[in-house]
Amino acid sequence: MSVARAARLTPYMFLAPAALVLAVALFYPICYMIYASFLDWNPSQRIGEAEFVGLRNYIKLFGDPNFRESLWVTLKFAGIVVTLEMFIGVGLALLLDRNIRGMSVLRTLFILPMMIAPIVVGLMWRYMYHPTVGIFNKTLTNLGFDTIPWLSDGNWAFASVIIADVWQWTPFIFILSLAALQSLPSSAIEASKIDGATGWQQIIYIKLPLMLPVLIVTLLLRLIDSFKVLEVILVMTNGGPGLSTEILSLRINRTASEFRELGEAAAMSNLLLIVLLILTFAMFIYNKAQDARAARLRAVEEEA
Amino acid sequence: MSGPSNKTYDKQNPAFYALLVALVLMAVGPIYLMLVTSLKLNVDIMSDTSRLFFMPTLRNYETALCDFLWYEPEHIRRCDPTFGRALTNSLIIGLISTAITLVIGTMAAYALVRFRFMGRDVVSIWTLMMRMVPPAVLLVPVFGIWTFQFGIDGSRGGIILVYVALNLPFVIWILQSFIVQVPIQLEEAARMDGAGPFQVFFLVVLPLIKPGIAAASIFTFRVAWNEFLLANALSDRNSRTVPVTIVNSLTEFDIDWGVIMATGMLLAIPPIIFTFVASRQIITGMTAGAVKG
Numbered sequence: 371m372s373v374a375r376a377a378r379l380t381p382y383m384f385l386a387p388a389a390l391v392l393a394v395a396l397f398y399p400i401c402y403m404i405y406a407s408f409l410d411w412n413p414s415q416r417i418g419e420a421e422f423v424g425l426r427n428y429i430k431l432f433g434d435p436n437f438r439e440s441l442w443v444t445l446k447f448a449g450i451v452v453t454l455e456m457f458i459g460v461g462l463a464l465l466l467d468r469n470i471r472g473m474s475v476l477r478t479l480f481i482l483p484m485m486i487a488p489i490v491v492g493l494m495w496r497y498m499y500h501p502t503v504g505i506f507n508k509t510l511t512n513l514g515f516d517t518i519p520w521l522s523d524g525n526w527a528f529a530s531v532i533i534a535d536v537w538q539w540t541p542f543i544f545i546l547s548l549a550a551l552q553s554l555p556s557s558a559i560e561a562s563k564i565d566g567a568t569g570w571q572q573i574i575y576i577k578l579p580l581m582l583p584v585l586i587v588t589l590l591l592r593l594i595d596s597f598k599v600l601e602v603i604l605v606m607t608n609g610g611p612g613l614s615t616e617i618l619s620l621r622i623n624r625t626a627s628e629f630r631e632l633g634e635a636a637a638m639s640n641l642l643l644i645v646l647l648i649l650t651f652a653m654f655i656y657n658k659a660q661d662a663r664a665a666r667l668r669a670v671e672e673e674a
Numbered sequence: 675m676s677g678p679s680n681k682t683y684d685k686q687n688p689a690f691y692a693l694l695v696a697l698v699l700m701a702v703g704p705i706y707l708m709l710v711t712s713l714k715l716n717v718d719i720m721s722d723t724s725r726l727f728f729m730p731t732l733r734n735y736e737t738a739l740c741d742f743l744w745y746e747p748e749h750i751r752r753c754d755p756t757f758g759r760a761l762t763n764s765l766i767i768g769l770i771s772t773a774i775t776l777v778i779g780t781m782a783a784y785a786l787v788r789f790r791f792m793g794r795d796v797v798s799i800w801t802l803m804m805r806m807v808p809p810a811v812l813l814v815p816v817f818g819i820w821t822f823q824f825g826i827d828g829s830r831g832g833i834i835l836v837y838v839a840l841n842l843p844f845v846i847w848i849l850q851s852f853i854v855q856v857p858i859q860l861e862e863a864a865r866m867d868g869a870g871p872f873q874v875f876f877l878v879v880l881p882l883i884k885p886g887i888a889a890a891s892i893f894t895f896r897v898a899w900n901e902f903l904l905a906n907a908l909s910d911r912n913s914r915t916v917p918v919t920i921v922n923s924l925t926e927f928d929i930d931w932g933v934i935m936a937t938g939m940l941l942a943i944p945p946i947i948f949t950f951v952a953s954r955q956i957i958t959g960m961t962a963g964a965v966k967g
Contacts, residue, residue, distance in 0.1 A: 380789070380871045381785045381789035382785075384781040384782060384785035384789075384871075385781070385782050385785045385786070387777075387778040387781065388778045388781065388782035388842055388846065389782070391778065391835070391839050391842060392804070392842055392843075394835075394839075395816075395835050395836055395838070395839030396807070396812075396839040396842075398819065399812055399815035399816050399819055400807070400811075400812075400815065402815040402818065403812075403815040406815065406818065413817070417818055417822065465693070466694075468686065474953070474954075476694065476697075476698065477953065477957065478949060478950060478953040479698055479701050479702055480697075481949055481956060481957070482701065482702065482705060482946060482949055483704075483705075485896060485945040485946070485948065485949045485956070486705070486900075486942045486945055487899065487900035487902075487917055487941050487942065487945070488900060488902070489900065489917040489920055489921060489938075489941070490708070490920075490938040490941050490942045491704075493708070493934065493935070493938045494705070494707065494708045494938070495704065497707070497708070497711065497931060497935065498704060498707065502720075503719055503720060503931070505707060537700070537701075537704070541701065542960065545960060545961065546960070546961055549957075549961045597808065598808035598809070598810070600809070600810055600902075600903060601902045601917070604902075604921070605921065618810075619810030619811075620810075622810045622811070622814070623810060623813060626813055626814050626817070626907075627907070632814050632817075635814045636814045639810065639811040639813070639814060642808065642810070642811055643811050646807075646808070647806075649806070650802055650806045653802070654799050654802060
C-alpha cells in the first residue's frame with residue numbers, strides 16, 4: 371500500500387458516493403423511463419411482464435385530443451406566464467434600482483413567495499378565490515359587483531392560475547434583473563448622463579442592452595421552471611374545470627395514478643424531457659457564445 | 675448611481691413610496707391572510723361581517739398538533755394523529771436528506787474542482803441537465819423501480835434517496851463556485867505539515883466555504899420539505915409527509931379551512947424563518963446561475 375497509490379485514488383473516493391447515488395436514483399430511472407415508454411405497462415405488473423409495443427404509446431398520444439389539449443395548455447401557460455413575469459419583473463427592477471433605505475428588507479419580503487411550499491401557495495390562492503368566503507368575491511360583493519367564477523369557469527380558472535404563478539415567480543426575475551442592473555459598469559451610465567440622455571433613453575440604449583445576456587439566461591431558466599409547475603395548479607383546480615388548466619406534468623400524474631397507463635405516462639414524460647433538454651442546450655450554448663465573445667473582446671483590447 | 679457610500683439615501687417622491695407599500699402588500703398579503711385565517715374559528719371564516727374584529731384562537735393549531743400537546747384541548751373529541759405523524763416524517767426526511775446531500779455533495783464538488791479529471795464544461799452541462807429534470811418525469815420510473823426492484827417503497831429511506839439524488843446536481847454546482855475561491859496555497863501548506871487529503875478537506879476547506887454550505891443546505895432542505903409529487907407516490911400511511919396530508923385533506927368535500935390553513939402555516943414557517951435569517955445567502959444561490967454565467 372504505497373502513498374502514491376492512495377493519492378491517485380483520492381479523487382475517486384471523494385466522488386464515489388455522489389456518483390453512486392446519481393447513477394442509482396437519477397440516471398437509471400431516466401433510462402428506465404425511456405425504455406418503459408415503449409411498453410404497455412400497468413402498475414400491478416413488474417416491468418418484465420409488460421408487453422413491448424414499439425411506438426404505439428407515442429402514436430396513441432398524438433392521436434389523443436386530450437393530450438394535444440394538455441400540450442397546448444402547457445405551452446400557452448408557459449408563454450403567457452413568462453412574458454408577463456419578464457415585463458413586470460424587469461420593469462420593477464428598473465424602477466426600484468435606486469439608493470433607498472430598506473432595499474434589503476424589500477428583497478427579503480419578495481423572496482417569501484418562492485420559498486414557501488407550492489402546495490401552500492396553491493392553498494392560499496384557492497382560499498382567496500373561494501366563491502363565497504374568498505377575499506376577492508367578498509370584496510366584489512361588498513362593492514356591489516357580481517361575483518366572478520374564479521376557479522369554476524374554464525377561462526377564469528386559466529387566468530386565476532396565471533395570476534397565482536405571476537405572484538409567486540415575478541420576484542425571481544425581479545431579483546435577477548436587479549442584481550444585473552447593479553453590476554453594470556457605472557461609467558457607461560455616467561457617460562450617457564453627461565451626453566444628456568433622458569431616463570428612458572438610458573434604459574433603452576444603455577441599461578437594457580447591457581443587461582441582455584442576464585435577461586436571456588433568466589428567461590430560459592424561468593421557461594424551464596414553468597414547465598415544472600405542478601403543485602400550485604393541482605391544489606387550486608386539479609386541472610379542471612374540464613381540461614382548462616391541465617398542464618402536462620399534471621396529466622402525467624393523472625395518467626399514471628388514475629388511468630394506470632404507466633407506458634403512456636412514460637412516453638409523455640419523455641416528450642416533456644425532450645422539450646426541456648432543448649431549452650437547456652439553448653441556454654448552455656448561449657452561455658458559451660457569450661464567454662467566447664467576452665474573451666474575443668478582451669483579446670482585442672489587449673492588442674490595442 | 676450615487677457614489678460608493680451606503681449611508682446616504684436619495685430622496686424619492688411620495689408616489690414612489692406608495693408603489694413600494696403596494697408591492698409589499700401584494701407580496702405578503704396572501705401569507706398574512708393565511709395566518710389570520712388559521713387563527714379564526716370556522717364561524718368567523720364563514721360569516722360575511724366582522725372581517726376586522728375577531729377573537730384570535732389557537733384552536734386550529736391545537737387540532738393539528740393534538741398529538742404533541744401535554745394537555746387535552748377540550749374542543750377535540752378524538753385526536754387525529756395524522757398531521758403530527760406527518761410533521762415528524764417531514765422533519766426526519768428533510769434533515770437526513772439534507773445532511774447526506776451536503777456531505778457527499780461537498781466531497782464531489784471538491785474532487786471536481788481540485789483534481790480536475792473532467793472538464794468543468796462537462797460537469798456543468800450535466801448538472802444543468804439534471805437540474806432541469808422535473809419531478810413529474812421521475813414519477814413513473816421511480817415508482818416502478820422503488821416498488822419492484824429495490825423494494826423500498828413506502829419507507830422514509832426510499833423518499834430520502836430520491837431527494838438526495840434530486841438535490842445533488844444543484845448542490846455540487848453551487849459549491850464548486852465557492853471551492854474555486856479557496857486559495858490552493860492554504861491546502862498545500864496543510865499538506866506540508868503532514869495532513870492527509872481527508873484532513874485537508876475537513877479541517878481546511880470546509881470551514882472556508884461555510885456561506886456556500888449554508889446556501890446549499892437551505893435550498894436542499896426546502897426542496898425536501900416542500901416536495902409533494904414523489905412523496906405522494908412513494909409513501910404509505912406511516913411515512914406520509916406534510917404536503918401529502920394537506921392535499922389528502924383537501925379532496926374531502928367539506929374543507930375545514932381553519933385547520934388546513936393552520937397546517938399550511940406550520941409547513942410555511944421553516945422556509946419563512948430561513949428567508950429572514952439568510953436572505954443574503956438565498957439570493958446568492960439564486961443569482962449564481964444567471965448572473966455569473
